[in-house]
Amino acid sequence: xxxxxxxxxxxxxxxxxxxxxxxxxxxxxxxWTWMLLSFPFGILAQMFRGWRWRQTLEPVGERxxxxxxxxxxxxxxxxxxxIPRVGEFTRCGVLKRYDGVSFPKxxxxxxxxxxxxxxxxxxxxxxxxxxxxxxFGMFFRKTGTNLESILHRFSWAGYFVATVSxxxxxxxxxxxxxxxxxxxxxxxxxKGIWEGVISLKDVRxxxxxxxxxxxxxxxxxxxxxxxxxxxxxxxxxxxGCALVTFIVGSIAVIVPxxxxxxxxxxxxxxxxxxxxxxxxxxxxxxxxxxxVQTMLVILLxxxxxxxxSFTKINTNPEIKIQ
Numbered sequence: 001x002x003x004x005x006x007x008x009x010x011x012x013x014x015x016x017x018x019x020x021x022x023x024x025x026x027x028x029x030x031x032w033t034w035m036l037l038s039f040p041f042g043i044l045a046q047m048f049r050g051w052r053w054r055q056t057l058e059p060v061g062e063r064x065x066x067x068x069x070x071x072x073x074x075x076x077x078x079x080x081x082x083i084p085r086v087g088e089f090t091r092c093g094v095l096k097r098y099d100g101v102s103f104p105k106x107x108x109x110x111x112x113x114x115x116x117x118x119x120x121x122x123x124x125x126x127x128x129x130x131x132x133x134x135x136f137g138m139f140f141r142k143t144g145t146n147l148e149s150i151l152h153r154f155s156w157a158g159y160f161v162a163t164v165s166x167x168x169x170x171x172x173x174x175x176x177x178x179x180x181x182x183x184x185x186x187x188x189x190x191k192g193i194w195e196g197v198i199s200l201k202d203v204r205x206x207x208x209x210x211x212x213x214x215x216x217x218x219x220x221x222x223x224x225x226x227x228x229x230x231x232x233x234x235x236x237x238x239x240g241c242a243l244v245t246f247i248v249g250s251i252a253v254i255v256p257x258x259x260x261x262x263x264x265x266x267x268x269x270x271x272x273x274x275x276x277x278x279x280x281x282x283x284x285x286x287x288x289x290x291x292v293q294t295m296l297v298i299l300l301x302x303x304x305x306x307x308x309s310f311t312k313i314n315t316n317p318e319i320k321i322q
Contacts, residue, residue: 005255009262013269013283025284031230035292038226042296045219046073049113052212053091056109057101059202064099068311071304078301081294084256088114099314116213124217125247132244221246227289233281234272245271259294 050070057064072094076087088110095101203209225242228234245268252267253260265286272282 003258006257006262009257009266013262013265014287017283022284022287025231026288029232030288034226034229038223038293039296041219041223041226042293043300045216045223046070046077046300048212048215048219049073052209052216053109053113055203055205055209055212056112057095057106058204060102060105060109062095062099062101062105064095064101068095068098068308071307071311074300074304075308077297078304081258081297081301084258094308097313098308098311117216120213120217121247121250124243125251128243128247132240220250223293224249224289227285227293230289231281231285233277234285237272237275237277241272241275244275259290259297261290261294264290 047070050073051066053073054064054066054069072091075094076091078087079090080087089107092101092103092106092110095106096103221242224246225239228237228242248267248271249260249264252263255263257263269279269282269286272285273279277285
């Protein structure tokens with residue numbers, strides 16, 4: 001379904017396009033130097049994520065090798081291109097296999113990481129929204145998005161009924177699971193996840209954790225921003241436009257398609273048009289940038305798979321290989 005959804009959006013956006021012209025832009029009009037300069041930041045963002053993850057695992061008594069942590073992150077992004085969000089489970093599985101790390105605890109730290117990242121993105125979004133309020137207003141009008149009209153579709157009775165239904169379902173699920181033999185196993189799994197979630201309070205070096213977090217998102221942004229200079233029609237748009245389109249693209253990838261394919265294209269293209277980029281040029285930009293950066297993710301995934309193939313498995317989980 002994610003593949004179908006992403007493919008349908010891309011088909012709708014690019015139906016009738018002249019693919020020879022897109023090829024001409026890539027071979028004759030595009031400055032590949034800036035694209036190549038953006039690659040180290042794309043790689044560095046994932047490495048920062050691997051370093052930060054290893055740091056969050058230490059408070060729960062897990063110390064995987066740094067190389068395995070980084071390779072697991074590389075592999076997770078590539079895996080998510082096949083099935084969105086499966087990468088989070090993939091990297092936990094890699095640490096379980098190679099360094100004997102508890103899968104539930106690792107998953108719990110992933111939940112914590114995602115929560116921290118979400119808060120940071122929300123904060124950046126709020127700042128950018130205040131600075132570029134007029135542009136966002138045009139975006140909502142152009143795309144037909146109106147939060148107020150959506151909320152008015154629901155009554156207080158509707159909210160009450162929905163809440164009661166969810167609570168009743170959870171209570172029923174709890175009693176049902178208690179009757180099943182897997183109850184204790186499920187309980188222990190959630191206990192491990194919870195330990196991973198609360199591990200952040202015991203991280204030894206909070207400033208380093210903050211630096212890793214900022215490094216991740218700064219690298220992501222530079223990986224994207226430098227591609228503006230690949231094209232004449234985006235080179236002069238400025239930092240403000242880059243921040244707005246970056247945030248909108250980051251929100252769009254919430255839709256579960258491979259690497260945000262489809263929703264990312266639509267959201268970023270729409271914002272570029274609001275900044276004066278011709279519709280055709282905006283389509284070229286999002287297609288080329290997203291495709292090239294996705295290829296980088298695939299290459300890193302292949303590299304990680306090969307590297308892990310030659311990595312020694314720690315057969316004694318009690319002995320942590322540094």
